[in-house]
Amino acid sequence: MTKLILTVDDSASMRALLKTALTAQGFRIEGAEDGEHGLARMHEVNPDLLITDINMPKMDGFELIEAVRGVSQFRGTPILVLSTEFSDDKKTRAREAGATGWITKPFDADKLGAAIRRVCP
């Protein structure tokens, strides 16, 4: 079955880019515009994978990941961070929050696809 990915990013253009790149690779995409909205959408669509930005209004990526991991249903859902940040501190923080992997923006569509297949059965 086609994998469903939830992308959380406050930038509509980034969400559109992700949607274009990932739809072309055979994924289904749902979007959310901030952490709070993302958490609500997680419950609504129960995706196979969550891709989230870090810097977002309302609830940032770290908080979103922690909140998602706090829900037993999503304990095993892979989560990728897609951010312009690339410091080891931030990556460690994301891992501690429960992220599965990290991809630095701007992304290369093929590499992103490979990264997704690395975490999403």
Place this chain on the structure above:
Amino acid sequence: MNGGDDGLDEIQAIFFEECAEGLAVAEQGLSAMAEGDVSKETIAGVFRAVHSIKGGSGAFGHTALQTFSHRFENVLDEVRGGKIVPDAAVTRIMLNAFDILSDHVAAAQNNGAPPADAAMMEQLDQVLANKGAAPAAAEPAPAPAPAADEFGFTPVAVSIEAIDDPFGFEPVTVSLDDMDGGPADWIVRFGPSRAALANGGEPVLLIRELERMGGTVTSVDLSALPPLAELDPEDSYCLWTVTVPGPVAEEDIRDCFDFVAPDSVIEIARAATATAVVSEPEAEPVFAPIAVVLEDIAPPAAPTPAPAPATPAPAPAARAAAEPPAQTIRVDLFKLDQLLNLVGELVIQGSILSDRLAPADQERVQLPQLARLTRQIQDNVMSLRAQPIKQAFSRVPRMLRDLMAETGKKVVLDTTGEGTEVDKGVLEKIGDPLTHMIRNAVDHGLESSEERIAAGKSPEGTIRLSAEQKGARIIVRVADDGRGIDRVRVRAKAIEKGIIAADAVLGDEEIDALICAPGFSTAETISNISGRGVGMDVVRSNVEALGGRVEIQSVPGQGTTFTMALPLTLAILDGMIVRLASQRYVLPLTNVVETVKPEPGQVKSVSPGSEVIELRDAYLPMRRMGDMFGVPPHLRRAPEESVVIVVESEAAGLVGLMVDTIDNRREVVIKSLEDNLYPIRGLGGATILGDGSIALILDIDALVASHGIHKFAPKGMAA
């Protein structure tokens, strides 16, 4: 980024709208800061606005804007973190930086020259280094942003023409012979830590990725595995050793482990320097001793003709264009799948009833009528999932434009049968093969305009793309009016690659089919988007994985036609149920050629683990399924008590598979392993049989390939 792409242009327009919003937020925030509002929210708002501009500018290739916004963001980040105090001097610098940022956005939007920003960046860097106005011990400046092209989004144009290959359907060729002198294989040892299993990490996927690179798991160290009672399901006890072909770049292997927790065991070394783990004996097959139900061996069935596919003829018809717009309702695809599954179960229950009831009783309870109704429901449900193939065809004109630009060839596209409907699942999977077939047609089939004129043809080549429904199959054709396949060269290359013997006698069609032979063109990478670098063998195996076939017809000087014949649905399979050590397995009937009850002496051993079966003066490679599935010796049967099923496989042509008995032939509803577990090589799925037991469905091509079975001679000679 491709500026000519309509979709991306649209997204870029959204980006500039966001920039305008972001600039407004930043301006408002900075003005508030200048007036003394240095609240966390205000600063965070400004930071986020600039941060988003930076992120998007990178994605769209506006390097100057990206660089500047990155420097600006660095300062804002420190202000946000409280390390720089936004006093009047700092705020003024930031307001000036904001002006330059606005100019940058305007320049990017209008394709103008970026503003002079060197002095401003200097100032920002000073603020950063001094932590505001007060000179402090210099901290190292933050690392620069990754170069725009490092993770850039720009597709790399690879000209296949540039590679010296006379007719090759594939630029990159790596044959096993080439590898002999090449670098030693990689030995990768991977032992995920407990943390690697947390956070949704799945080590098995990494093993699969290594396998996709050509890797093979050579051993699994289970010595750390505790007794079941003490096993912690969230801990990891396995240490895998995977051999990866030498030519694979070390970086690509390392990339696989990108996300693996740092405390895991990850060792990558060339074979010569690694500890010799290859020769380790394989783990004892874990197979619970189950009492074998010894049944009479079914008499060998008559050679099964290419079976009629599962789906009956009354199938989705193309809708007439003149019909008034139908009323529609949107339904979750999942619900349709569920419905299709249920109908499948209903079909199975129906066939069980017909098995159990005598014909007279069947008539009495009107079973035939029920069966007909069930069949109609099944057809109807399948037609609900059907979509016009237009969805797959619509990508082609755009692709052709790109190809024309790339190759300089002129191509006219002629499409027919766009309204033909096909199951959504099939539709989703034919995009890639279609892309490759069209690429091949343009790259290798069609000649340049000059060549065409010289040959007395029109300067534009024509590609005919058509779809039609024939029985329970969808036939998709890609035909070009180019030069046709150069059989002399194809034959020479196949001999060079060791695919056929130098003295093999082959007909024209057999030579054409070599284009799709594994190893004829070996691709290093598979890219879903571009389709570059994939050989026709991959196309063929993808189509066959769908239960379809690829055929090639070529006339020298007149062109080549690739034909894909695809099933209407992926949900139901016509299968032969066989038994092995009391377990049942399903062989897709499309693979089955005939069944043989071996006579004494008919099965001969060639070398340990390698046998052949003599069949009408020819020898076919044969494997015992008991070996493939690790059946313990005491549950095995002798060849004389077994049945050999001759199957047609991709890698090795006709192959014999020895099983215990044949149960029967029936339609089965395919349950995906991929959805519920993960893809397993050699298995195409599972099904639930009438008595509630589960049978695994064999993927013959993958099974044969993964057991290294080779054909002895070209198919034409062996058959």
